[in-house]
Amino acid sequence: MSSAPKPGWMSLALRQENRLMVGKLCVIVLLMFGFGYALVPLYNAICTALGINVLSLSERQHVIKASDLKNSQIDYSRKITVEFDANARGPWDFKPAVNHVEVHPGELTTVMYEFRNVQNKIMSAQAIPSYAPKQATSHFNKLECFCFNEYTLAPGETKQWPVAFVIDPKLPRDVKTITLSYTFFEVAGKGQKQAAVVAQPRL
Known part of the structure; x- marks a missing residue:
């Protein structure tokens, strides 16, 4: 006839299972935090690769300084x-002052x-250019270009922004027309945060 298990054996086994469960939960929490931190550089890398960053690397490469114009030859x-084309992805008005210009x-x-x-x-909102x-x-x-920055506007507010550009004389001669298109996207969450700051009472 087998003897019954001692009462202390059951409580010891239960404590061991609890420790094991706590250990697993701690590992899961650490992995979740690690994944959250990894999302930031991953997001930046994806935006850079796709050219949809706040100011993509391709835009940075084609920004010139006023001093560079002195060495530029006009053809x-x-x-x-x-x-000029303007697209608005949301309930707002966005348009160029002129539809086209002719430049040397x-x-x-x-x-x-x-x-x-x-x-x-x-x-x-933020404007993203394409060509x-x-x-x-x-x-x-x-x-100079308004696409370099994000902008926050109050209800009904109107803003005018410039884009100053130079066409490189090295442009192939068979290219006679260039279409510069901007699409304005709302930056999710930024407007709500700004509104919350404005709404806070001053002490």
Whole structure:
């Protein structure tokens, strides 16, 4: 006849199972924290690779300084038609002051864009540029552009922003028209945070 297990043996086994469970939970928590920290560099790497960062590397490479214009030669032998397109991904107004301009390669040109927040809330947005044909991208050099920054606008607020650019004279001669297109995206959560800050009472 087998003897019954001692009462202390059951409590010891239960404590061991509890320790094992706690250990597993601690490992899971550590992995979750590690994954959360890893998301930040991973997100930045993906944005850089896809060219959708706040200011992508490709845009940084085509920013020029005012001092660089002194060494630039204007090619008066030809003109390039630059068309402007504006797309708004949300309930707001966004448009260029002119639909197109004709410029000489090497000539500094400035065009204004207008943005109006038609919502009844504070919003933040960012413009992302694109070019057609693609081969013109590396020859479209900006001195100033609203696409370099995010902007926060109050309800009904209107802003005008410039884009100052120079077409590189090295642009292939068969390219006679360039379309510069901007798409304005709302930056999720930024407007709500700004509204919360404004709404806080001052002490």
